[in-house]
Amino acid sequence: QVQLVESGGGLVQAGGSLRLSCAASGRPFSIYAMGWFRQAPGNERAFVAGISRSGGTTYYADSVKGRFTISRDNAKNTVYLQVNSLKPEDTAVYFCAADPVAPTYVPRHPKEYDYWGQGTQVTVSS
Secondary structure, eight states: OOEEEOOEEEHHHHHOOOOEEEEEEEGGGGEEEEEEEOOOTSSSEEEEEEEESSOOOEEEEETTTEEEEEEEETTTTTEEEOOOSSSGGGOEEEEEEEEEEEEEETOOSSOOOEEEEOOEEEEEOO
């Protein structure tokens, strides 16, 4: 198993930036593809970004392309989500997730992920 703890959320004005972190403990971090999802009140949990085990492959939701960047540091057992040019519609709880998959595969559906963190709130004011 792996335990995931997110941090870095907060209240920010539109146009601002945050860096979200997700620290993992447990089994070797490098066996997991990692994803970031978000969920706003009344909405389903939605894919934001994902990264393969080595970091060589990334995917983004269309709504965040060019504004968000996912990265990982396997030596630090941490995945990051740099979020720039924030908009009020980015307000949500952001979750990281882990899934032990083939080296280059990046799951994009929440049902594919086995492990989840508790989430960190991002609120963007207009």
